[in-house]
Amino acid sequence: MSEPDVIVAGGGISGLSAAWWLAQAGCSVEVWEQDARLGGKIATRQTDGYLTERAASVMLNFRSEVSRLLAASGLDAAKIPSAPQRKRYLVRGGRLIPVPMRFGPLVRSPLWSVGAKLRLLAEPLLPRGGHVDETVSAFVVRRLGREVLETAMEPFIAGPLGSDPDQASAHAVLPQLVALEQRYGSIVIGAGVRRILRRGTSPVRESFSFDGGMVTLVRALAATANIRFRTGTTLRHIEPARSGWGLAGETPAGGLTARARQLVLSVPAPAAAALLRPLDADLAQLLHGIEYAALTVVHLAFDRSAVRNRLDGMGFLVPRSEGLPLTGCQWMSSTFAARAPRGKVLLSCYVGGARAPQARDWTDARCIDATLGVLDPLLGITAAPERVWIDRHASGLPLYHGAYASRVRALAERLRHWPGLHLAANYAGGVSVRERIVCGHALAGRIHASLAQSRPPAPITGLAASTVPAVSGGLG
Ligand SMILES: Cc1cc2nc3c(=O)[nH]c(=O)nc-3n(C[C@H](O)[C@H](O)[C@H](O)COP(=O)(O)OP(=O)(O)OC[C@H]3O[C@@H](n4cnc5c(N)ncnc54)[C@H](O)[C@@H]3O)c2cc1C
Numbered sequence: 159m160s161e162p163d164v165i166v167a168g169g170g171i172s173g174l175s176a177a178w179w180l181a182q183a184g185c186s187v188e189v190w191e192q193d194a195r196l197g198g199k200i201a202t203r204q205t206d207g208y209l210t211e212r213a214a215s216v217m218l219n220f221r222s223e224v225s226r227l228l229a230a231s232g233l234d235a236a237k238i239p240s241a242p243q244r245k246r247y248l249v250r251g252g253r254l255i256p257v258p259m260r261f262g263p264l265v266r267s268p269l270w271s272v273g274a275k276l277r278l279l280a281e282p283l284l285p286r287g288g289h290v291d292e293t294v295s296a297f298v299v300r301r302l303g304r305e306v307l308e309t310a311m312e313p314f315i316a317g318p319l320g321s322d323p324d325q326a327s328a329h330a331v332l333p334q335l336v337a338l339e340q341r342y343g344s345i346v347i348g349a350g351v352r353r354i355l356r357r358g359t360s361p362v363r364e365s366f367s368f369d370g371g372m373v374t375l376v377r378a379l380a381a382t383a384n385i386r387f388r389t390g391t392t393l394r395h396i397e398p399a400r401s402g403w404g405l406a407g408e409t410p411a412g413g414l415t416a417r418a419r420q421l422v423l424s425v426p427a428p429a430a431a432a433l434l435r436p437l438d439a440d441l442a443q444l445l446h447g448i449e450y451a452a453l454t455v456v457h458l459a460f461d462r463s464a465v466r467n468r469l470d471g472m473g474f475l476v477p478r479s480e481g482l483p484l485t486g487c488q489w490m491s492s493t494f495a496a497r498a499p500r501g502k503v504l505l506s507c508y509v510g511g512a513r514a515p516q517a518r519d520w521t522d523a524r525c526i527d528a529t530l531g532v533l534d535p536l537l538g539i540t541a542a543p544e545r546v547w548i549d550r551h552a553s554g555l556p557l558y559h560g561a562y563a564s565r566v567r568a569l570a571e572r573l574r575h576w577p578g579l580h581l582a583a584n585y586a587g588g589v590s591v592r593e594r595i596v597c598g599h600a601l602a603g604r605i606h607a608s609l610a611q612s613r614p615p616a617p618i619t620g621l622a623a624s625t626v627p628a629v630s631g632g633l634g
Contacts, residue, residue: 162186162386163609165405165418167393167433170198171214171591172583173424174379175598178227181384183606188416189385190407192392196380199554200591202371203547207499209371210457210506212549214591215488216240216472217372220363223599224592231378233368240365240493245471248313249480254536256471257310274305282344288336290329291561294321297328297336301345313475317486319589320451320511320555327562367494375591388414396421396433401612402578419612420605422580426450426553430581441572444565448585452518453554454509456529457490459545462501466538469503474536478513483528485511502544505533512557522548556585580605 164180166173169191180187189196199213219225228234247254250269258264264275281301288297294315298307307323315323315331329336338348368374380387388407391414395406403421407414423430431445473488487507491498498504507529510517517525526546533539566586573579580601587597 160188160386160416162188162416162418164188164420164422164605165190165403165416166422166424166582167405168198168424168426168429168583169193169196169380169387169389170424170583170594171200171376172594172598173198173422174376175227175595176422176424176582176601177385177598178231178379178382179599179602180605181382182230183602185602185606185609187385188418189387190391190393190405191387191389194390196387196389197373197376199551200372200376202373204371205545205547207502208457208459208504208545208547209497210490210504210547210549211367211372212455213551213554214372215490215506216365216367216493217375217591218363218365219592221592221596223596227595227599231382233375233378236369236374236378237366238369238494238496240367240472241495243470244365247471247474248309249474249476249482249536250309252480252535254467254474269309270305274303274309277303278306278346281346284344286339286343288328288339290563292328294323294326294328294331297332298323301335301339308479309477313477313486316478316511316513317475317508319558320453320485320508321557322512322559325512325557325559327558327560329563330558330566369496372591393423393425393433395436396579397437398576398578419609420578420580422582422601422605424582426583427556427585428553430583438572438575441569441576444569444572445581445585447565449557449559450553451511451555451557452515453511453551454517454520454525455549455551456507456509456525457545457547457549458505458507458526458529458533458543459498460503460505460539460543461541462503464539464541465503466540467536469537473505476532482532483514483517484509484532485513487529487533505537507533510554512559518552555589556583558585578608 163185164187166177166187166189169189173189174196177187177189201212203210246257248257248269255269258267284301287300295307298311312323315321315326319331335345338345342348342351390410392408393405394408397404399417402417402419405416427445427448431442435442469489469492471489472493473486475486476482476484485508487505490506491504509525509528525548582597582601584594587593
């Protein structure tokens with residue numbers, strides 16, 4: 159029976175990054191993953207010169223923890239930056255309008271009315287308000303006005319997060335904007351002050367993928383020395399044991415038991431709920447109540463001559479007011495080099511999410527028709543796609559809906575009853591790969607500190623001592 163310091167159940171990016179940081183801190187770590195491969199949602203497909211991503215396709219980074227992990231795992235050289243022209247478009251009145259990224263173009267942009275622009279300028283004069291379970295819509299309308307919600311914020315919440323701003327928690331989905339209001343009384347002023355204070359100290363904002371796609375990140379983490387990876391191993395049962403946790407799992411070769419001083423559940427919320435139900439019905443119920451959105455990604459390849467649009471950006475997002483069945487489309491072959499053969503283009507389109515739950519039941523043919531129905535007029539498509547790939551996620555993204563901040567607080571509260579047990583997956587702390595790496599770092603700090611209380615700590619290599627937070631079990 160193995161007895162590592164920490165067992166991490168779930169080999170998606172949440173579990174892999176937590177394990178990586180733990181290994182850097184000198185802990186002995188095992189990762190149990192039920193699938194035959196690591197990576198969870200992240201998977202890259204390469205066919206005939208095309209490269210498509212099943213889930214995450216791009217990393218947007220501005221966090222030093224991510225920069226450190228990439229540098230230490232040899233991934234800096236494998237980074238493929240997104241194309242310098244980072245234009246993004248929004249659909250407005252059936253046309254593509256560039257999203258202004260700077261103040262001058264923002265003032266001139268046809269995306270917003272004069273009234274909406276004046277409302278933005280008045281934001282610093284508004285009093286503080288809100289409450290812990292305020293929705294994104296209520297927060298944005300209160301601070302920035304309804305037009306900014308509908309044209310700018312809603313498509314970013316519905317697209318990359320698959321979520322609905324009328325139900326999503328502002329504290330969970332827009333923690334940085336909420337913090338700016340709380341601290342400075344204004345988002346606009348707070349953002350300006352932050353920019354000045356952080357000048358030269360935070361890493362440059364960059365968006366990138368990797369040579370070979372996102373699976374390159376997974377492979378690099380999976381090559382970490384000092385971590386034992388057990389793929390094809392499903393965690394079935396957990397129970398508190400003397401100074402740690404007892405685990406029982408299932409492998410193709412039979413049952414497996416193990417003991418670990420600390421246990422990290424990096425599995426989706428329903429799987430964590432099933433494991434915890436026999437121990438703590440309240441904790442299981444809190445996890446069980448987390449909703450997930452179904453998402454379908456439709457990848458289409460065309461001959462370049464079949465698309466009239468210049469495709470001079472990263473793609474477009476669709477506000478709900480347009481009434482279209484897509485939340486967005488990424489122009490993969492414009493964003494990254496080597497995503498399609500020469501003379502071809504690759505577009506990845508997103509169908510479903512909280513905005514269109516009915517799309518979960520659509521056939522492949524219906525998904526393709528719906529996608530082409532949007533693309534044809536917007537991009538000037540003149541011929542049928544040459545290749546199509548479809549990736550379906552029945553539980554694509556956790557929705558931070560309802561009183562989510564209260565739910566997360568209640569989860570952390572319940573976890574105090576179970577020392578050495580931690581939850582670390584994309585239903586808390588953010589869904590992006592960047593946020594998963596940052597959460598993994600913080601969690602590893604807490605676990606390392608906790609282990610060090612009972613024995614002299616190993617030398618810390620990857621975790622700066624000053625960034626190790628105080629000991630607590632809980633949510634990572
Ligand atoms: C369509 C789509 C597009 C996205 N695009 C982006 C993007 O461009 N950029 C970005 O930053 N993010 C993106 N994301 C988000 C990001 O990909 C996910 O949030 C992230 O990959 C989830 O990682 P995770 O480890 O939390 O969960 P998962 O990847 O779901 O990993 C959980 C793992 O737990 C395993 N497991 C479950 N039960 C057990 C058990 N009992 N025992 C052992 N193992 C178990 C599962 O097999 C799985 O491997 C996207 C997501 C989707 C769906």
